[in-house]
Amino acid sequence: MENLLLTIDPGTVDWSRAQFALTAIYHWLFVPLTLGLAVIMGIMETCYYRTRKDFWRTAARFWQRLFGINFAMGVATGIILEFEFGTNWSNYSWFVGDIFGAPLAIEGILAFFMESTFVAVMFFGWNKVSAGFHLASTWLTGLGATISAWWILVANAWMQYPVGCTFNPETMRNEMTSFFDVALSPFAIDKFMHTVTSAWVLGAAFTVGVGCWYLLRRRHAELATQSIKIGSIVGLAASFLAAFTGDNSAYMVAQTQPMKLAAMEALYEGGNSQGLTGIALVNPFGQPDYMTDAEPPMRIAVPNMLSLLATHDPDGFVPGVRDIIKGYPKADGTQEPSLKEKQERGRKAIQALKDFRAGKDKEANRKVLERDMKYFGYGYIKDADQLVPFIPVNFWAFRIMVGLGALFILVFAVLLFVVYRKDITRPRWLQMLGIALIPLAYIASESGWLVAEFGRQPWTIQDMLPTWAAVSDLSSGGIAFTFFLFLFLFTAMLAVEVSIMCKQIKKGPEL
Known part of the structure; x- marks a missing residue:
């Protein structure tokens, strides 16, 4: 490791970072919608369990189908993302594998198997298990996805705030000294809360957007109205929670990653x-x-x-x-x-x-x-330029995220007022605004991750390991080839998912 600075090809670092960023960005297109729709479909099936009205059963199954399509795509990109730690970042994996691998192993053994088990009951258990057990399976599917996010975010938070470990020169590895310090670090808890609540915002925006599209097309009015109601309630509550946890995130970043905060604010002289x-x-x-x-x-x-x-x-x-x-x-x-x-x-x-x-x-x-x-x-680190992240990306991405978050609070509040007090089918501009929430929510979500990851450059592990000391000794040409290969495959997967989702939405609920 101590000789990597002299031998590593700069192109290898750049292409490895680009490939990982590509995979992470595509993966994050699927994850927040999975977490958000898990809440929506759980609430709708709960309404069916309490009322036994066929409408709620139909609505729950409709949103479960959209959840399932998105869930499958998320799993495919997530597996590739984890393999890249071994292929492109083997020095990082060697240096901290004893710590970083633990939460990822728990995620795979506990959370992934949990959601995989109950998702089967959720999709195929209608009329085969009791209503109560089926409702529990639906909520446990969402809980499994959320627990999965917890362990992945624990691993990511440790990279940004390494705790509970000590370096062993005999093995040249960082070794875990306290699992609870790693799993329950304040950075991990806050990161989880902010990330999950922002995912609920995206799921709510998607639900509201689909409902508004049905109203514009004058189809499935009851499904559309109830979806807008539930989506607006979840979205408004989640937006406030995301704002609260975001405030705490600013404090945590200031304490542990002051350069990231300076870049977010374009603050040159403090x-x-x-x-x-x-x-x-x-x-x-x-x-x-x-x-x-x-x-x-x-x-x-x-x-x-x-x-x-x-x-x-x-x-x-x-x-x-x-x-x-x-x-x-x-x-x-x-x-x-x-x-x-x-x-x-x-x-x-x-x-x-x-x-x-x-x-x-x-x-x-x-x-x-x-x-x-x-x-x-x-x-x-050779000079200060290597230590300062690209300020414009951090500055503008942070403002896009915060600005859109404020917009979501306003729009969800207006939609909630209109859907309860007036005829939601009348103001067509409001329905078009509801549809626009879908891409805006994705922009806000990706902007948040840009701040989180661009802001901590050049560190793979904060203050401990820069990117050029963490990569595998691979040829830049080979990584460039796989970058474009992944770009083609992921774009094709995204196009397939969007096509299938659009067909299911156009088809509507199965009565």
């Missing part, structure tokens, strides 16, 4: 009493000169709000990009080292590991590793 930027003129196509620019032009901000979100103190200190590079005083009175200091300590750790592996003065080198291992990854 300080006390920082305002939260609403809008600013940040060039979306080029990295700004963050070492000389005072702040983005045309900046409109809410006074003191960023300090309040990041430190829970309206006068709190929030570091900017330059502060993080030069070093800054922390709230607890300690001094955050500069990039130069971290690089020096990281190189000492790398050298100590080399010497330890060569059998030179193991005890002395072990002490160096214990002291400086937290900065190990900085030993691979």
